[in-house]
Amino acid sequence: MENVDYIIIGDGYAGLFFAHQLIKNNKSFVVYSEGKKSASQVSAGIINPVVLKKFTTFWKAQEQIDFLISSLKEIEAYTGENYFIEEPIHRIFHDENEQKLWLKKSQNDELINFLDKKFTHLNTVKNDFDSGKVNQSARLNVSGFFMGLFAFLESKKQLIKDKFDYSKINTTNSTYKNFKFKNILFCEGMGVKNNPYFSDIPVIPNKGHHIKVKLSEPLSENITIKKKHFLFPTNGGLYFYGGTYDREQLHSHIDDSAVEQLVKGLSEFYPYDFEVNEVNFGFRPTVKDRRPIIGRHPEHENLYVFNGLGARGILNGCYFSKSLYDFIEENIPLHEEVSLDRFKEK
Structure with missing residues (x-):
C-alpha cells in the first residue's frame, strides 16, 4: 500500500x-x-480580464491575472518552459457607438488598467472603426x-x-x-x-466548437483578434478561430451549425479565402x-x-x-x- x-x-x-x-x-x-x-x-487559452461584449470586468480579475503570471513562472522552474504568450487581444469595433462606449468605460476605476484609450487600425482584416487593445490580456500555450x-x-x-x-x-x-x-x-x-x-x-454543460483554419493571407501582427470570436496564430501555420457557446446541442459529435456559424463569423472580417483544416469541441462545466x-x-x-x-x-x-x-x-x-x-x- x-x-x-x-x-x-x-x-x-x-x-x-x-x-x-x-x-x-x-x-x-x-x-x-x-x-x-x-x-x-x-x-x-485566452487570458482576458474584460467581458468583450459589454466592456465590463469581473470579480477578482486583477488578482487572478497577477496570480496566474506568478504561478506560470513557478511552473516554468520545473518544466523548463514558460507557457505565457504575450499577444494582446484587439477587439474590432462594430461601429462608432462601441468606440464611444469603450472610451467611456476606460475611465472607470475597475477598467482603467485594462482598456487602452488609444485605438489601433489592424492590417489584413476589415476594421472600419479600428480596434481597442485589452491591456494585460494574453494567451496560454495550451x-x-x-x-x-x-x-x-x-x-x-x-x-x-x-x-x-x-x-x-x-x-x-x-x-x-x-x-x-x-x-x-x-x-x-x-x-x-x-x-x-x-x-x-x-x-451545466456548455458546448464550445472551434476551427483551425489555413488563411490565404496571413495576419501581419502577432496578436489575438476578437470580433464575434477569437482569431490567433497557432502551430503549423494554422489559425485558431472560436469558440461557440451552446447549451442546447449537447450530443457528442460536431454540430454543422456551429461550424457554419464560425465560418460566417470569420468571413465577416477576414476578406480573403481560407480553408477549415480541423474542428474541435468540448463541454465547459458552467454554473x-x-x-x-x-x-x-x-x-x-x-x-x-x-x-x-x-x-x-x-x-x-x-x-x-x-x-x-x-x-x-x-x-x-x-x-x-x-x-x-x-x-x-x-
Missing part, C-alpha cells in the same frame, strides 16, 4: 493547477487521467502547458493513465486500490455527473452564478470537489486552486461565493 497525501481525479486546468500547489508544498500525490482530450485541452505538465508528472510517476473506479474507494479506511490517501479531489468537469459523491452539484464550485463532501470529510470553472478555466483554475489548498491544509474558510455550501439550502 502506497501512502499519498492526495489523489486528484481529472487532468484539466482544475486538476493541474491544484497539482502545482501540491508540488510547491512538497505534498505527495497522483493524478488520474483518462487520456481523453478535456474541454481544457481544446480551449483557446498544448505546451498540458504536454509539459504531463511529461513532468510522468517523470515523477505521478500520472496514472486509467479510468477512476468510484466503487474501489473505501471511505472508512481512506484507501483506493493500492493507495492509502489523506484526501481525494475530484476535478472532472462534466464527468462529475457520473460521480456518486458529487453528481448533484449544479454544473448559473458564474462562480466555481469548491468544497468538501458533507459526509466524507476527505473528499473534495473543484469544478464549474466555465469559460475562464485558466484564471479560475489557477487562482482558486490556492483557495482550496488553504482550505484543506490550513483550515482557511472558502469565500462564500465559490463554496459548495452556497447550494446547501437549495
Whole structure:
C-alpha cells in the first residue's frame, strides 16, 4: 500500500493547477487521467480580464491575472518552459457607438488598467472603426502547458493513465486500490455527473466548437483578434478561430451549425479565402452564478470537489486552486461565493 497525501481525479486546468500547489508544498500525490482530450485541452487559452461584449470586468480579475503570471513562472522552474504568450487581444469595433462606449468605460476605476484609450487600425482584416487593445490580456500555450505538465508528472510517476473506479474507494479506511490517501479531489468537469459523491452539484454543460483554419493571407501582427470570436496564430501555420457557446446541442459529435456559424463569423472580417483544416469541441462545466464550485463532501470529510470553472478555466483554475489548498491544509474558510455550501439550502 502506497501512502499519498492526495489523489486528484481529472487532468484539466482544475486538476493541474491544484497539482502545482501540491508540488510547491512538497505534498505527495497522483493524478488520474483518462487520456481523453478535456474541454481544457481544446480551449483557446485566452487570458482576458474584460467581458468583450459589454466592456465590463469581473470579480477578482486583477488578482487572478497577477496570480496566474506568478504561478506560470513557478511552473516554468520545473518544466523548463514558460507557457505565457504575450499577444494582446484587439477587439474590432462594430461601429462608432462601441468606440464611444469603450472610451467611456476606460475611465472607470475597475477598467482603467485594462482598456487602452488609444485605438489601433489592424492590417489584413476589415476594421472600419479600428480596434481597442485589452491591456494585460494574453494567451496560454495550451498544448505546451498540458504536454509539459504531463511529461513532468510522468517523470515523477505521478500520472496514472486509467479510468477512476468510484466503487474501489473505501471511505472508512481512506484507501483506493493500492493507495492509502489523506484526501481525494475530484476535478472532472462534466464527468462529475457520473460521480456518486458529487453528481448533484449544479454544473451545466456548455458546448464550445472551434476551427483551425489555413488563411490565404496571413495576419501581419502577432496578436489575438476578437470580433464575434477569437482569431490567433497557432502551430503549423494554422489559425485558431472560436469558440461557440451552446447549451442546447449537447450530443457528442460536431454540430454543422456551429461550424457554419464560425465560418460566417470569420468571413465577416477576414476578406480573403481560407480553408477549415480541423474542428474541435468540448463541454465547459458552467454554473448559473458564474462562480466555481469548491468544497468538501458533507459526509466524507476527505473528499473534495473543484469544478464549474466555465469559460475562464485558466484564471479560475489557477487562482482558486490556492483557495482550496488553504482550505484543506490550513483550515482557511472558502469565500462564500465559490463554496459548495452556497447550494446547501437549495
